[in-house]
Amino acid sequence: MISFGFQKPDSKQNGTYIYKDAIWLQLGRESLKMLPLEWIQLPGRHNIANVLAACAIATAASLALPAIQTAIEEFTGIPHRLEFIRNINGADWYNDSIATAPERTMAAIEAFKGPLVLLLGGRDKNLPWDDLSQLIHQRVRAVVLFGEAASLIERALGAVKKGETLQVISRCNTLEEAVQAAAKLAQPGDTVLLSPGCTSFDAFKDFEERGEYFRKLVNAL
16 A cells, blocks of 8 residues: 655555655655655645645556656646636736635635635535635635625625735626626736636536636636
């Protein structure tokens, strides 16, 4: 068995782990440095965990280390999952339309370090919003709400309070209006993130159609 995790396994276990900003592999009594973390093109701690798992699986399948390194260094992600679209006036725009639940949006927020403009909305899945609301107040500078669940999410977020990171809550009807509102709010150094926390079924057939429309709107700005 080959485990994966952020901490080094004990001396009797095999596993991939993080040490000194790199991914390492422990097999028996030997440790091998597989690749530096800076080679990973995907943002977020959850994606580091994904790479650790992939390295463990590839090792179990007896793939050569150069092949593992190349695959990880060249993999830039898939559409609609923290997909970088473009930089506009110093702000980076990302499409995370696949985030159809609050906990998925939380993972997306945690993937970025700088100021965030977050687009939230769609059709609610009757999941709790409390944890996401708390994280938004701590980490997001501006929120733009849209779609069927906008009023529900607005109630869950509550009021903007002094001393918190959250400064603005804006409400729109459609995704198109939300993109225009986000463009006005965005500042150089911001990340503008569509990570809706809801399904798309109030206005689109699926998250892919929503993500493709978002990409089209952003490229038209």
